[in-house]
Amino acid sequence: MAYRFKRRSRFEVMYQILSLCRTFQPKTYIMFKCNLSYELLQKYLEILVDGNLLEIVRKGKDREYYRTTDYGERFINEYEKLKSILEEAKRENNIRETRSVFTIPE
Numbered sequence: 001m002a003y004r005f006k007r008r009s010r011f012e013v014m015y016q017i018l019s020l021c022r023t024f025q026p027k028t029y030i031m032f033k034c035n036l037s038y039e040l041l042q043k044y045l046e047i048l049v050d051g052n053l054l055e056i057v058r059k060g061k062d063r064e065y066y067r068t069t070d071y072g073e074r075f076i077n078e079y080e081k082l083k084s085i086l087e088e089a090k091r092e093n094n095i096r097e098t099r100s101v102f103t104i105p106e
Contacts, residue, residue: 014053015079017044018072021054024065048072 008016016034031041045066048054053072057065068076 011079013044014048015076017048017066018053018068018076021066021068021072024057024067026063026065030066 013034013036017030020030020033027041027045030036030045031038034041036044045054049056049066051071052069053075054066055069057067059065
Protein backbone atom coordinates (compact mmCIF):
# COMPACT_ATOMS: atom_id res chain seq x y z
CA MET A 1 0.00 0.00 0.00
CA ALA A 2 1.47 3.33 -1.06
CA TYR A 3 1.11 6.35 1.18
CA ARG A 4 0.83 9.89 -0.09
CA PHE A 5 2.25 12.63 2.01
CA LYS A 6 1.22 16.23 1.58
CA ARG A 7 4.09 18.63 1.90
CA ARG A 8 3.53 21.63 4.12
CA SER A 9 4.03 25.12 2.80
CA ARG A 10 6.47 27.48 4.49
CA PHE A 11 3.58 29.46 5.89
CA GLU A 12 2.03 26.31 7.38
CA VAL A 13 5.30 25.46 9.12
CA MET A 14 5.69 29.00 10.44
CA TYR A 15 2.07 28.93 11.63
CA GLN A 16 2.69 25.65 13.47
CA ILE A 17 5.82 26.98 15.17
CA LEU A 18 4.15 30.23 16.19
CA SER A 19 1.03 28.46 17.47
CA LEU A 20 3.15 26.08 19.52
CA CYS A 21 5.21 28.93 20.97
CA ARG A 22 2.28 30.82 22.42
CA THR A 23 3.77 29.48 25.64
CA PHE A 24 7.53 29.24 26.25
CA GLN A 25 8.99 26.28 24.35
CA PRO A 26 12.53 24.91 24.10
CA LYS A 27 14.07 24.29 20.69
CA THR A 28 13.97 20.47 20.88
CA TYR A 29 10.27 20.45 21.76
CA ILE A 30 9.49 22.65 18.75
CA MET A 31 11.60 20.42 16.52
CA PHE A 32 9.76 17.23 17.52
CA LYS A 33 6.24 18.66 17.65
CA CYS A 34 6.60 20.33 14.23
CA ASN A 35 8.42 17.32 12.77
CA LEU A 36 11.42 19.30 11.50
CA SER A 37 15.07 18.45 11.14
CA TYR A 38 17.47 20.46 13.25
CA GLU A 39 18.74 22.31 10.17
CA LEU A 40 15.25 23.28 9.01
CA LEU A 41 14.28 24.30 12.52
CA GLN A 42 17.30 26.60 12.72
CA LYS A 43 16.32 28.28 9.45
CA TYR A 44 12.71 28.81 10.48
CA LEU A 45 13.64 30.09 13.93
CA GLU A 46 16.07 32.56 12.38
CA ILE A 47 13.42 33.83 9.95
CA LEU A 48 10.80 34.17 12.69
CA VAL A 49 13.12 35.85 15.19
CA ASP A 50 14.51 38.24 12.54
CA GLY A 51 10.93 39.08 11.51
CA ASN A 52 10.00 39.86 15.12
CA LEU A 53 7.38 37.10 15.09
CA LEU A 54 9.19 35.06 17.72
CA GLU A 55 11.36 36.09 20.64
CA ILE A 56 14.12 34.25 22.47
CA VAL A 57 13.89 34.22 26.24
CA ARG A 58 16.95 33.04 28.15
CA LYS A 59 16.47 31.35 31.49
CA GLY A 60 19.57 30.41 33.39
CA LYS A 61 22.94 30.06 31.70
CA ASP A 62 22.15 27.74 28.81
CA ARG A 63 18.37 27.52 28.59
CA GLU A 64 16.73 29.23 25.63
CA TYR A 65 12.99 29.31 25.14
CA TYR A 66 10.97 30.70 22.27
CA ARG A 67 7.74 32.63 22.57
CA THR A 68 5.41 34.18 20.01
CA THR A 69 5.40 37.98 20.01
CA ASP A 70 2.34 40.19 19.56
CA TYR A 71 3.30 40.53 15.91
CA GLY A 72 3.48 36.74 15.69
CA GLU A 73 -0.02 36.52 17.17
CA ARG A 74 -1.18 38.84 14.41
CA PHE A 75 0.40 36.48 11.84
CA ILE A 76 -1.48 33.54 13.41
CA ASN A 77 -4.81 35.40 13.30
CA GLU A 78 -4.36 36.55 9.70
CA TYR A 79 -3.26 33.08 8.60
CA GLU A 80 -6.35 31.52 10.19
CA LYS A 81 -8.61 34.09 8.48
CA LEU A 82 -7.02 33.45 5.10
CA LYS A 83 -7.22 29.68 5.56
CA SER A 84 -10.94 29.86 6.40
CA ILE A 85 -11.62 32.09 3.39
CA LEU A 86 -9.84 29.66 1.08
CA GLU A 87 -11.67 26.66 2.57
CA GLU A 88 -14.99 28.43 2.15
CA ALA A 89 -14.17 29.29 -1.47
CA LYS A 90 -13.21 25.67 -2.08
CA ARG A 91 -16.52 24.46 -0.62
CA GLU A 92 -18.46 26.95 -2.75
CA ASN A 93 -16.55 25.90 -5.82
CA ASN A 94 -17.39 22.25 -5.16
CA ILE A 95 -21.05 23.17 -4.76
CA ARG A 96 -21.02 25.05 -8.07
CA GLU A 97 -19.33 22.12 -9.81
CA THR A 98 -21.91 19.73 -8.36
CA ARG A 99 -24.79 21.95 -9.49
CA SER A 100 -23.41 22.26 -12.99
CA VAL A 101 -23.18 18.47 -13.29
CA PHE A 102 -26.88 18.10 -12.56
CA THR A 103 -28.08 20.98 -14.72
CA ILE A 104 -30.32 19.81 -17.52
CA PRO A 105 -29.84 21.77 -20.73
CA GLU A 106 -33.04 23.21 -22.29
